Amino acid sequence: MTDRSTLRQAPGAPGTRILGVGSFQPEKIVTNDDLSKIMDTNDQWIRERVGIIERRFAEKDESLVDMAVKAGTAALADAGVDPSEVDTVILPNCTMPTQIPNAAAQVADRIGITHPAAFDLNAACAGFCYGIGVASDLIRAGTAKKALVIGAEKLTDHVDPVDRANAIIFADGAGAAVVGAADTPQIGPVAWGSAGEHVDLIYMRDDRWIYQEGQSVFRWATTQIAPIALQALELAGLEPSDVDVLIPHQANLRIVEAIAKKLRAKGAREDMVVADDIKYSGNTSSASIPLALDHMRKAGTAKQGDVVLAVGFGAGLSYAGQAFICP
Amino acid sequence: MADNAEILAGLAEIVEEVAGVAQDDVTAEKSFVDDLDIDSLSMVEIAVQAEDKFGVKIPDDELANLKTVGDAVNYVSANAK
Numbered sequence: 001m002t003d004r005s006t007l008r009q010a011p012g013a014p015g016t017r018i019l020g021v022g023s024f025q026p027e028k029i030v031t032n033d034d035l036s037k038i039m040d041t042n043d044q045w046i047r048e049r050v051g052i053i054e055r056r057f058a059e060k061d062e063s064l065v066d067m068a069v070k071a072g073t074a075a076l077a078d079a080g081v082d083p084s085e086v087d088t089v090i091l092p093n094c095t096m097p098t099q100i101p102n103a104a105a106q107v108a109d110r111i112g113i114t115h116p117a118a119f120d121l122n123a124a125c126a127g128f129c130y131g132i133g134v135a136s137d138l139i140r141a142g143t144a145k146k147a148l149v150i151g152a153e154k155l156t157d158h159v160d161p162v163d164r165a166n167a168i169i170f171a172d173g174a175g176a177a178v179v180g181a182a183d184t185p186q187i188g189p190v191a192w193g194s195a196g197e198h199v200d201l202i203y204m205r206d207d208r209w210i211y212q213e214g215q216s217v218f219r220w221a222t223t224q225i226a227p228i229a230l231q232a233l234e235l236a237g238l239e240p241s242d243v244d245v246l247i248p249h250q251a252n253l254r255i256v257e258a259i260a261k262k263l264r265a266k267g268a269r270e271d272m273v274v275a276d277d278i279k280y281s282g283n284t285s286s287a288s289i290p291l292a293l294d295h296m297r298k299a300g301t302a303k304q305g306d307v308v309l310a311v312g313f314g315a316g317l318s319y320a321g322q323a324f325i326c327p
Numbered sequence: 328m329a330d331n332a333e334i335l336a337g338l339a340e341i342v343e344e345v346a347g348v349a350q351d352d353v354t355a356e357k358s359f360v361d362d363l364d365i366d367s368l369s370m371v372e373i374a375v376q377a378e379d380k381f382g383v384k385i386p387d388d389e390l391a392n393l394k395t396v397g398d399a400v401n402y403v404s405a406n407a408k
Contacts, residue, residue: 213387215387216387219374254368
């Protein structure tokens, strides 16, 4: 008879790392001048308030799933990983038009990943860092061997097109990373949490349109997120001066700059590269961090071996961050 | 506790740092928005720094009532511990 008091558990990996990154943005570029034709706004106002120069909007027939498939496929190619090697697909998002079915299973199928564990993960703009944390720990625990994490959003489905407070900010896109085992850890522990007492700061008005209390969100993000980023560094055994590349969620350039300033006050270097992908991508919620990472790798501003610190924050309120080595 | 002149001077330092407005221009009768051209997000940054500097809480709904520099001085003076 078997010993029923002790069950077998999977042997885990000694460490994890990001093996590759990919992203996708719709073709359609929307400038501030384009927006000023349909609402009371202008280029200077938008640049000063949120730092966005242009953003990408998906076409009507271009879905969140379509964008996720393209970003996921690109990440696998970058990692040199065949779809058949992937056993887990995590899809952070908050704008999937259907509750049933989820996005992850159909995205996996279209990429050619056969029968993986597949689930959506909604932590809004913190979703990608949540997803990397979960993927990394699944691999460390031996549950997964290779995981594909895809942040994908079609926020334009949920923005009142003439709401000048929000329509200027949000955009569409997808970004992905492949996470696998490593002999030495190259992804730090996730520092994460939520602040549900502030649930009413960002929500969907009339169950449809994204609404946020701009000043309150700004205050929260500029005061409460740098400490989370510092906690992520501490968990990874790093100092602020070790950070080569900082990628805060691209919510608003002024929030990004405020977080960078706070980290520099704690010892981060002046030459630390700070993501400003929002300028040409807008706020793409759970896609913003992997989009920025992919663009920065391609531009050479994030280099292989760099210490990257990512931190996401958004509706819920939710927040998560971790340090990792740039692939 | 700081008197109103000291609060005004302290606020002027903050406004200069956050919004680049010369300290001499930050006088009691000036409107943050209309005269000093300070936007709603900079107002939050000013409030956060004022909270640290003066040991006072300025919630966002109170912030909306602080139209002029003088309003802010009076609020800090009345609420600082």
